[in-house]
Amino acid sequence: MAIMGKQDKIFEEGNLSGLPFTFNQEVTEVFEDMIDRSVPGYKTSLGLIALNAKKHYQPNSNSYDIGCSLGASSLSILRGAIDAQIIAIDNSKAMIKECEKRYNKLNSIEFVHEDIMDSELKEASFVVINYVIQFLNLEQRTSLLNKTYKALLPGGALILSEKIHHKNKFESKRIFYTHHKFKSSQGYSDLEISGKRDSLEGILLTELEQDHIERAQAVGFKTSEIILSNLNFRTFKFTK
Numbered sequence: 417m418a419i420m421g422k423q424d425k426i427f428e429e430g431n432l433s434g435l436p437f438t439f440n441q442e443v444t445e446v447f448e449d450m451i452d453r454s455v456p457g458y459k460t461s462l463g464l465i466a467l468n469a470k471k472h473y474q475p476n477s478n479s480y481d482i483g484c485s486l487g488a489s490s491l492s493i494l495r496g497a498i499d500a501q502i503i504a505i506d507n508s509k510a511m512i513k514e515c516e517k518r519y520n521k522l523n524s525i526e527f528v529h530e531d532i533m534d535s536e537l538k539e540a541s542f543v544v545i546n547y548v549i550q551f552l553n554l555e556q557r558t559s560l561l562n563k564t565y566k567a568l569l570p571g572g573a574l575i576l577s578e579k580i581h582h583k584n585k586f587e588s589k590r591i592f593y594t595h596h597k598f599k600s601s602q603g604y605s606d607l608e609i610s611g612k613r614d615s616l617e618g619i620l621l622t623e624l625e626q627d628h629i630e631r632a633q634a635v636g637f638k639t640s641e642i643i644l645s646n647l648n649f650r651t652f653k654f655t656k
């Protein structure tokens with residue numbers, strides 16, 4: 417089901433309405449274009465979600481799409497596991513409203529407008545947190561992972577995608593410039609790129625690849641695997 421919104425022009429010259437960054441109506445309208453042009457490997461991550469849903473979803477259990485935005489990960493779960501019962505959660509009212517409008521005939525996804533820190537997760541076999549915990553503070557990240565681990569059934573899996581940084585500052589700088597070039601190649605001007613970076617300052621907080629693995633292991637996950645590595649973005653799979 418390919419539904420594309422408007423082109424992202426939020427950070428074009430003279431338009432400062434994107435400061436500071438929030439997932440408001442304006443961002444919702446351009447979200448698909450924005451994430452696809454800013455996150456290298458985003459579409460591949462969706463394909464991997466479908467593959468892993470097929471492998472890990474257990475009949476009559478729940479699947480969660482945490483920080484669902486416009487439901488792309490939920491649709492990928494359904495592509496892999498057609499019988500999945502999905503609970504898709506986001507604290508952006510504009511995103512959830514748009515999902516309800518688009519998918520009102522799809523009974524297998526329940527869209528919930530809620531802060532994920534308040535959500536009760538249970539009886540899950542497959543959980544997706546695709547590019548979301550970067551917006552939470554460190555304490556919340558641990559608490560969400562812990563809650564996810566406890567909600568998972570034996571054999572269940574968590575797919576977690578995140579933007580990361582590197583320990584070595586030269587490596588970090590090199591990847592930073594390559595990511596800048598990637599966004600230029602997607603048609604963003606230097607001004608738009610730096611405008612978005614400024615608006616995300618202090619809102620999107622990255623960690624090291626190893627930090628994510630150690631956190632997952634500390635809450636109890638049995639296996640950790642990097643299933644996608646693209647510039648400064650990673651997709652991890654953790655199983656119980």
Ligand code: GEK
Pocket residue numbers: 439451482483484485486487488489505506507508511530531532533545546547548551552
């Ligand atoms: C995708 N997963 O297309 N509670 C609930 N939602 C939250 C919270 C929170 N505390 N904090 C942020 N969000 C999607 C893409 S986007 C990624 C996810 C990005 C939500 C926020 O409202 C937004 O919709 C989403 O997390 C992040 O596969 O924009 O880089």
